[in-house]
Amino acid sequence: MTDQSTATEPSGPGGPPPARARFSPRKRQQISRAVQYVVLVVAAIAVVLFVDWASLAQNFAKPEVARETLPELFTIALKNTLIYSIGGFVFAFLIGLVLALMRLSSVRPYRWLSLAYIEVFRGLPALLIFLMILFLPLALPGFEVPGGLYGQGILGLTIVGSAYMAETLRAGLQAVPKGQMEAARSLGMSYSRAMITIIIPQAVRIVIPPTTNQFVSLLKDSSLVLFLGVSGEYVELTKFGNDLASTYANATPILVVGVTYLLVTIPLGYLAARLEKRQGKGR
């Protein structure tokens, strides 16, 4: 463009020159950092001085009580937590995928149904859903959730998870570039064949990070099965810890159970990061 007639309004040279500061920016930064360290040290000293460590250890980290949680902590509680949450996750994923495909369907009633399901179950507290399942036999006489208590727990987590999974997977499906479907169709693949071989595998890779978060969230929500009245061999981590804590009138089992949750969730985060990295290579 050779048009030079539109000269822009000359702007001021950046306002008046700044007044001479008392400290240079570097000096100010040093002072600020020193203050932050002092605050930290003071806080640490206060915690050390004011907490009654003996009583805390007695209540939260009593080795004798911790020992009592074994081996059931792993053989029953953790096992059940994993059964509930993995079961719930698998079904939530599958149903979420169906809902996501319905949401993108060209058949309008499918879109409505999917949207209604998502809006309803995304908006309800997980606890409320578990309570509904508890009262399901009253509402539907003769109806029984297959799989007994495991089935009920997994059903609850499926309902909680699927609405979120549906939205995540829909975003993943829509994030696959349009050219992928066009390329697949131009090779003679049908719409559903292209979805299965080309689009869904890429969408699943895209949603790995949010899906990991959802699994962690289901893992934590699995604690809600205690409202189904589980006991004995069906207890999961939280219920297990709570029961033992009552028995011994000591909070150590709660701490032990907390650590056990972290034993699962933290490696999971690393695994997801690695998966994500590996998939990234193919992009």
Place this chain on the structure above:
Amino acid sequence: MTPVNHAVEIRDLHKHFGRLEVLKGIDFTVEPGQVVCVIGPSGSGKSTLLRCVNLLEQPTAGKVFVEGVELTHVDVDIDAARRRVGMVFQQFNLFPHMTVLENVTIAQRRVLKRGKTESERIARDNLDRVGLSEKADSYPAQLSGGQQQRVAIARALAMSPSLMLFDEPTSALDPELVGDVLTVMRKLAEEGMTMLVVTHEMAFARDVADRVVFMDGGVIVEDGPPDQVIGAPQHERTKSFLRRVLDPTHTDV
């Protein structure tokens, strides 16, 4: 009775996007073995025309025949028809989650139901044709743009199409990579493949094409041998377009 001697026949093709009329009545044929280059300014409808040939765009009106089969017929088996038509895209559109070899075999296996051994043999033959047999186990992201585009050509060729469509195949490439892709296309033309190419590569159109079609504003303005359309254009619109393309530094603004 539809004539079966044309590779592509298009009759009075119209395409609207909402209120925008992109194609305003196109009549045009491609004979078997012909290489036809479609040139024209951006927005002239040339890509849309190409995408109507395998129905990636649904025409608003008009008829499209490929080897005598009417693709615009309501009961056509479009997936079957598309197997005969290879398409190469500007953005390559390779499947990023698959290796090069899988990219070239997947449709053979899933669509043509060829066996593993046979599809891999055909894939390797076609990768060899585009000079990339040693890249079979790479992922698309590990290849240059030019290599990706050649894989895309091999992927389309592996379906044994009778017609190849190219939608600006070199427009997304760095200038030094354009030559590799054009060489592959030239070889393909010499082997007798029927090709419909939307391109801005005037040298390619002049050397390789049997016919050049100039489009502007949704209509075909000029259609003839390259010497005529590029060498001695009759219409003012063609002349002005060619001036801009062939001598961009002396364009009047």
